[in-house]
Amino acid sequence: xxxxxxxxxxxxxxxxxxxxxxxxxxxxxxxxxxxxxxxxxxxxxxxxxxxxxxxxxxxxxxxxxxxxxxxxxxxxxxxxxxxxxxxxxxxxxxxxxxxxxxxxxxxxx
Amino acid sequence: xxxxxxxxxxxxxxxxxxxxxxxxxxxxxxxxxxxxxxxxxxxxxxxxxxxxxxxxxxxxxxxxxxxxxxxxxxxxxxxxxxxxxxxxxxxxxxxxxxxxxxxxxxxxxxxxxxxxxxxxxxxxxxxxxxxxxxxxxxxxxxxxxxxxxxxxxxxxxxxxxxxxxxxxxxxxxxxxxxxxxxxxxxxxxxxxxxxxxxxxxxxxxxxxxxxxxxxxxxxxxxxxxxxxxxxxxxxxxxxxxxxxxxxxxxxxxxxxxxxxxxxxxxxxxxxxxxxxxxxx
Numbered sequence: 001x002x003x004x005x006x007x008x009x010x011x012x013x014x015x016x017x018x019x020x021x022x023x024x025x026x027x028x029x030x031x032x033x034x035x036x037x038x039x040x041x042x043x044x045x046x047x048x049x050x051x052x053x054x055x056x057x058x059x060x061x062x063x064x065x066x067x068x069x070x071x072x073x074x075x076x077x078x079x080x081x082x083x084x085x086x087x088x089x090x091x092x093x094x095x096x097x098x099x100x101x102x103x104x105x106x107x108x109x
Numbered sequence: 110x111x112x113x114x115x116x117x118x119x120x121x122x123x124x125x126x127x128x129x130x131x132x133x134x135x136x137x138x139x140x141x142x143x144x145x146x147x148x149x150x151x152x153x154x155x156x157x158x159x160x161x162x163x164x165x166x167x168x169x170x171x172x173x174x175x176x177x178x179x180x181x182x183x184x185x186x187x188x189x190x191x192x193x194x195x196x197x198x199x200x201x202x203x204x205x206x207x208x209x210x211x212x213x214x215x216x217x218x219x220x221x222x223x224x225x226x227x228x229x230x231x232x233x234x235x236x237x238x239x240x241x242x243x244x245x246x247x248x249x250x251x252x253x254x255x256x257x258x259x260x261x262x263x264x265x266x267x268x269x270x271x272x273x274x275x276x277x278x279x280x281x282x283x284x285x286x287x288x289x290x291x292x293x294x295x296x297x298x299x300x301x302x303x304x305x306x307x308x309x310x311x312x313x314x315x316x317x318x319x320x321x322x323x324x325x326x327x328x329x330x331x332x333x334x335x336x337x338x339x340x341x342x343x344x345x346x347x348x349x350x351x352x353x354x355x356x357x358x359x360x361x362x363x364x365x366x367x368x369x370x371x372x373x374x375x376x377x378x379x380x381x382x383x384x385x386x387x388x389x
């Protein structure tokens with residue numbers, strides 16, 4: 001579900017703004033989509049408590065270690081943080097420091 | 110019958126494209142030279158159709174539905190996704206399709222190379238298709254058959270399977286009715302990483318892989334290319350290196366035969382691939 005929720009955040013300008021504004025509210029709505037008897041496509045999904053916490057706090061290292069697709073993770077993080085909270089030159093070392101301790105986790109699905 | 114008039118493979122790095130729109134810094138001069146040369150080759154060849162082999166970057170295709178290989182068969186296709194406008198400065202546009210050739214590829218029987226593609230009547234091209242197209246045909250006026258390959262979301266098809274894809278594409282083009290001149294365009298990377306510890310190093314994450322890869326293409330050595338592109342070796346070269354597999358499709362479709370251009374100029378974005386196989 002991690003890849004799906006990151007896709008939902010990065011690929012929609014409206015979702016990106018909602019997540020940037022209040023991650024928890026956005027995630028509530030996204031998870032509710034999966035319970036819709038006639039869900040939109042793509043719909044939402046159920047996150048584990050660990051996934052939910054990592055997304056609420058945008059814990060890059062935790063998401064990476066849990067097997068998030070690296071390309072999708074980078075794009076989503078970049079969309080959320082640049083330029084709203086930092087510049088790209090600041091994000092690159094910030095991101096590297098977060099993922100480096102975890103090496104290359106299996107991101108197969 | 111249709112005619113395969115050439116095979117090429119090149120980078121789709123969107124940051125390279127954006128940088129070159131603003132000027133020509135020293136580290137991209139060789140890249141710009143290759144792009145200019147390839148554009149001139151396309152003008153000279155005057156293809157009627159481009160068959161573009163590229164890997165959707167989790168834009169149109171997501172892990173909820175992930176085909177290994179998919180053919181787009183629409184007469185007109187959306188191109189560029191909203192986040193690519195935001196991040197890369199690309200502009201949303203449309204690209205003409207070539208549905209008759211796409212259907213022919215889908216229906217080409219082969220006893221020696223069984224192939225069952227997924228298909229889409231509404232393909233939406235991302236930068237892996239659009240950047241090579243903008244570089245080779247800036248007007249985006251040549252109809253395209255998009256061949257989507259999964260090289261971004263493991264489990265990824267084997268290098269041998271990518272080679273068989275090339276064999277199938279070649280057989281399909283050679284047997285297509287009409288007199289269309291077809292150019293195969295592969296889109297991908299040499300050693301490259303995004304979203305991992307080695308992204309944005311300012312150089313290639315694996316120069317040994319780059320050297321081997323250029324050598325396979327220059328020699329037309331499909332057997333060594335397949336042997337050298339195991340999942341583990343590609344991942345060791347960088348977590349985006351799987352997209353090199355699209356060039357194995359190109360090499361296979363060429364015959365295989367030695368590439369007349371096999372270059373990988375080193376840039377701030379890693380080494381950028383440029384391959385050309387002359388046919389005829």
